[in-house]
Amino acid sequence: QVQLVESGGGSVQAGGSLRLSCAASGYSDSGYCMGWFRQAPGKEREGVAVIYIRSGNTYYADSVKGRFTISRDNAENTLFVQMNSLKPEDTAMYYCARRSRFGPCYTLNPREFDYWGLGTQVTVSS
Secondary structure (H helix, E strand, O other): OOEEEEEOOEEEEOOOOEEEEEEEEOOOOOOOEEEEEEEOOOOOOEEEEEEEOOOOOEEEOOOOOOOEEEEEEOOOOEEEEEEOOOOHHHOEEEEEEEOOOOOOOOOOOHHHOOEEOOOEEEEEEO
């Protein structure tokens, strides 16, 4: 059974950094697309960054390009996102997710992802 557990959230001031981790278990194949998503109160869940685990190819939302970096440790089956130059508008619950079918990433649409963690809160104050 696929399980995803996020960690690393917290409260920081604008301009600060956080690194989120997602520990994945229940599978070992690397041929999946995984990503980070976020949802602020009153807003829809949105894709932040995705990565094809096998190749490392990445895609980012325009709002985080140049500030966030998604990466993975295949040996540890762990997904990361390094978040720098954080802004108050980055405040949200952040979720890790994985698509159920094999293949590279082609979208940041949360509806294309099937397995989700419970999330970790990120709060950025001005």
